[in-house]
Amino acid sequence: MTKPTYRVIQWATGTVGTAALKYFIENPVTELVGVFVTNPAKAGKDAGDLVGLPKTGVIATSDIEALIAMDADCVLYSPAQSPALMDTLCRLLASGKNVVSPAGPFLPNKWFPEQTARIEAACVEGNSSFHGCGVHPGFAGDILPITLARLMSRIDCIEVTEIIDKVRNPMIYTEMMGFGLDPEALLANPRRSPETYKAFYASMAMIAEALGKEIEKVTVKFEVSKALKDIRHLYGEVKAGTVGGQHYEWTAWVEGAPLIVYHFYWQLGEDLDPLWEQGEARYRVRIHGDPPLECNLLGGQDTSEHGDGRHPFLGLPWTGLVGCTVVPQVCDAAPGIVTHLDLGVVQPRGLVRR
Ligand SMILES: NC(=O)c1ccc[n+]([C@@H]2O[C@H](COP(=O)([O-])OP(=O)(O)OC[C@H]3O[C@@H](n4cnc5c(N)ncnc54)[C@H](OP(=O)(O)O)[C@@H]3O)[C@@H](O)[C@H]2O)c1
Secondary structure (H helix, E strand, C coil), rough: CCCEEEEEEECCCCCCHHHHHHHHHHHHCCEEEEEEEECCCCCCCCCHHHCCCCCCCCCCCCHHHHHHHHHEEEEEEEECCCCCCCHHHHHHHHCCCCCEEEECCCCCCCCCHHHHHHHHHHHHCCCCCECCCCCCCCCCCCCHHHHHHCCCCCEEEEEEEEECCCCCCCCCCCCCCCCCHHHHHHHCCCCCCHHHHHHHHHHHHHHHHHHCCCCEEEEEEEEEEECCCCCCCCCEEEEECEEEEEEEEEEECCCCCCEEEEEEEEEEECCCCCCCCCCEEEEEEEEEEEEEEEEECCCCCCCCCCCCCHHHHHHHHHHHHHHHHHHHHHHHHCCCCCHHHHHCCCCEEEEEEC
């Protein structure tokens, strides 16, 4: 039974957390009761001031103990990756608060049995629920293709592709991800480890489970493209001849054939060799079978004064919002880890405000 309002704590205000904080302040179904920040320049400020909204009376704090002791229905937990991530997550769950989080471990997953067991135990202790969210994993590579499968009469293979042009959609992590390195060096030591697919495995397994199948193995490919000239981006420059593009491909095999393929194409503009012509930043789902289907998920056209009419990549704000919109259902769910398959069709409330 949906309550009139859900008392929510926003944990960290990075790109994802900022979108979530704004949502919780503005949405009438949620009542913001706490905000955790690490940045000393943000601590002590009103939550409204952090996102350019009127004052809320809720003051951002770095006091973890005070927030854990606070009474709240749910925490949107979106901190940076850190060694303390799991400890704090489990303490929040054990304190009786439901947690929705894009920060991983995303969902129960055979590759992360220890984390899964710890989260389950914390849920039992606090009589609380945990839901992993995000745009990918968490939406584009699981609930979206599962929903689209309703339009198919036979499925041969599902391809989910993330396409980001990091010149048009700059990200602070660009250098950290290996752009600008010697191509051979990055191929030998990819910054996104070949094992990263394990964090996405829950999404693949969820599709397979929804289709009544089981994944036998996942195979991994990685290729890079070279910058044909020096390429400037918001956070630096990559030199001609160094890595200007990366393509990861993970294939989940079912009954001896590929059933689910995830591609990630990250490119710095178009002066690249090879240039993988994937079009504008988006998530694309292609379902091969009968009838064949393609669905493109992309931000609305930027028609603002300084916009160029193209579509921005909204993966980070979407990661916050997909968590916010599920908060009531997670709070109302039975205790434990709740996946998309447990929640069924989510009914976001408070979005229509005339
Ligand atoms: N599943 C998905 O699709 C998906 C997509 C994107 C991101 N993510 C995950 O979502 C989380 C947030 O991403 P983001 O893009 O918002 O990151 P971000 O912009 O780097 O923000 C993370 C925030 O965490 C806080 N922080 C910094 N150092 C910390 C530490 N040592 N311990 C705890 N908190 C710390 C800071 O908050 P304050 O500024 O408030 O101090 C920082 O702004 C990450 O864990 C990321 O991996 C998941």
